[in-house]
Amino acid sequence: MIEIRKLVKAFGNRAVLKGVDLTVSEGEFLTLVGPNGAGKTTLMSVISTLTKPTGGMVNIAGYDLADGAVQLRRQMGLVSHKTLLYDDLSAEQNLRFYARMYDVADADARIEVVLRRMGLWGRQRDPVRTYSRGMQQRLAIARSMLHDPPILLLDEPDTGLDQHAAAMLTDLLHEVGATRRTVLMTTHNLQRGLELGDRVAILAGGRIAFQASKSDLNSKQFRDIYYQYVEG
Amino acid sequence: MSYLRKIFAIVAKDVAAELRTREMLSSMFVFSLLVILIFNFAFDLRAENQKTLAPGVLWVAIAFAGMLGLSRSFIMEKDRGSMEGLLLAPVDRSAIYLGKMLGNLLFISIVAIIILPVFIVLFNLPAEHLPLLVGVMILGIIGFASVGTLFSAMAVHTRAREVLLPILLFPVVIPVMLASVKLTAAILDETPFADVQNWFSLLVAFDLIFLALSFILFDYVMEE
Numbered sequence: 001m002i003e004i005r006k007l008v009k010a011f012g013n014r015a016v017l018k019g020v021d022l023t024v025s026e027g028e029f030l031t032l033v034g035p036n037g038a039g040k041t042t043l044m045s046v047i048s049t050l051t052k053p054t055g056g057m058v059n060i061a062g063y064d065l066a067d068g069a070v071q072l073r074r075q076m077g078l079v080s081h082k083t084l085l086y087d088d089l090s091a092e093q094n095l096r097f098y099a100r101m102y103d104v105a106d107a108d109a110r111i112e113v114v115l116r117r118m119g120l121w122g123r124q125r126d127p128v129r130t131y132s133r134g135m136q137q138r139l140a141i142a143r144s145m146l147h148d149p150p151i152l153l154l155d156e157p158d159t160g161l162d163q164h165a166a167a168m169l170t171d172l173l174h175e176v177g178a179t180r181r182t183v184l185m186t187t188h189n190l191q192r193g194l195e196l197g198d199r200v201a202i203l204a205g206g207r208i209a210f211q212a213s214k215s216d217l218n219s220k221q222f223r224d225i226y227y228q229y230v231e232g
Numbered sequence: 233m234s235y236l237r238k239i240f241a242i243v244a245k246d247v248a249a250e251l252r253t254r255e256m257l258s259s260m261f262v263f264s265l266l267v268i269l270i271f272n273f274a275f276d277l278r279a280e281n282q283k284t285l286a287p288g289v290l291w292v293a294i295a296f297a298g299m300l301g302l303s304r305s306f307i308m309e310k311d312r313g314s315m316e317g318l319l320l321a322p323v324d325r326s327a328i329y330l331g332k333m334l335g336n337l338l339f340i341s342i343v344a345i346i347i348l349p350v351f352i353v354l355f356n357l358p359a360e361h362l363p364l365l366v367g368v369m370i371l372g373i374i375g376f377a378s379v380g381t382l383f384s385a386m387a388v389h390t391r392a393r394e395v396l397l398p399i400l401l402f403p404v405v406i407p408v409m410l411a412s413v414k415l416t417a418a419i420l421d422e423t424p425f426a427d428v429q430n431w432f433s434l435l436v437a438f439d440l441i442f443l444a445l446s447f448i449l450f451d452y453v454m455e456e
Contacts, residue, residue, distance in 0.1 A: 048320060
C-alpha cells in the first residue's frame with residue numbers, strides 16, 4: 001500500500017533522508033520511531049506530498065508520487081502535531097470546508113458521524129480556539145478521517161497532549177487500527193508505538209535502521225535496540 | 233465543476249473566518265479612511281487642485297489598505313498551521329491560488345467601495361462618476377490582487393515577510409497603479425475615452441497577463 005524505495009531528501013547540501021526503504025502493507029499499522037532530527041517529519045511531509053523528494057520512489061495505493069499527487073492526496077488523511085484547523089471557525093465549519101475540498105458525499109451526515117465518534121458532537125458550533133488541546137487533536141483526527149481515507153498518516157499525534165488526552169488518543173488509535181486502515185505513525189513514545197503498531201521501525205541517520213514485527217519484540221528489547229541505534 | 237466548487241469553498245472559508253473576527257476588513261477600512269483624511273487635511277485643497285490630487289490619494293489608500301489584507305491572507309494560514317491542510321487537499325494548487333486571490337479581491341473591493349463615497353464627499357467630487365470609478369477600481373484591484381496573492385504566498389515563507397511583501401509587490405504593480413490613476417483622473421476630468429484608451433488597454437493587459445502568470449507559477453511558489 002505504501003512503498004518507499006531509496007528515498008532521498010536534501011535541503012541544500014544537508015541530506016535529511018539518505019535512502020529510506022520502507023513498505024507498509026495494506027491494513028497494517030506501522031510505527032516509526034526515531035530521535036529528534038532523524039527525519040520523521042520530513043518523511044511524512046514527502047509521503048503526504050507536501051514536500052517533493054530529491055530522489056527515490058514513493059508509490060502509495062498504486063499512485064506514484066511524481067505524477068499522481070492530486071489522486072494520492074485523496075487516498076490519505078494526515079494528523080500531525082499541528083491541527084491544520086482554522087481556530088476562528090467552528091468544528092462544523094472546519095469540517096464542512098474540508099468536506100467540500102475532498103468532495104465528500106452527504107457531508108452533513110458524515111460530519112455528524114465523525115464528530116460523534118470523536119465525542120465532539122454538542123460542541124460542533126463552538127469556535128475551535130475555545131477547545132482544549134486534546135479536543136483540538138480529536139477534531140484533527142475527525143478531519144483526517146472525514147473522507148474515509150484508506151491510508152492514515154500520524155505524525156507525532158500525541159505531541160503536547162496531557163496524559164488523559166494522550167490515553168484518549170491511544171484508545172482512538174486502537175479503534176482506527178481495528179478498522180484495518182493502513183496506518184503509518186511516527187512517535188517519540190516507544191511504549192505507545194509498540195502497543196499500537198503491528199510492526200515497528202527505527203529511523204536513524206536518515207535511514208531505516210531497524211524494523212520488526214511487534215510479535216518478535218517485547219518492550220524492553222525494543223527500548224534496548226532503539227538506544228543502541230540512536231546512540232550508536 | 234468540482235474545481236470551481238473548491239475555489240468557492242476557499243473563498244467562503246475566508247469570508248466565514250473574516251466574519252468571525254472582522255480583523256482584516258476593519259483594519260483595512262480604518263487605514264484607508266485615515267489615508268484619505270490625512271491627505272485631505274494635509275493638502276490645502278482648493279477647487280483647482282482637487283481633481284489633480286484626488287486620483288493619487290484614492291489609489292494610495294487602496295494600495296496600502298490592500299497591502300494589509302494581502303499580507304494577512306497567507307500569514308493567517310501559515311501561523312495557524314492550516315496552510316498544510318489546504319495543500320493536502322486533492323485539488324490542483326491553481327485552485328488554491330484562485331480561491332485566495334478571489335478572497336483578496338473581494339476584501340479589497342469591499343473596502344474600496346465603502347471608502348469611495350467618503351472620498352467623493354471629502355474631495356468635493358461629483359457623484360455621477362461613481363459607476364465608472366467603481367469599474368476602474370475593480371480593474372485596478374484585479375491586477376493588484378492577482379500579483380499580490382502570488383507574492384504574499386512567496387513572502388509568507390520568509391522571516392521578514394511583512395517587509396518583503398511591499399518591497400516585492402510595489403515595483404511590479406507600478407503599471408497597474410499608473411494606469412488606474414490615469415483612468416481615474418480621466419473620469420474626473422471627463423476626458424474622452426479615446427485619449428486614455430492606451431492606459432485602459434495597459435490595465436486590462438496587465439490584469440490578464442499577471443493573472444495567467446500567477447496561476448501558472450503558484451505551484452512552484454508553494455514548494456518549500
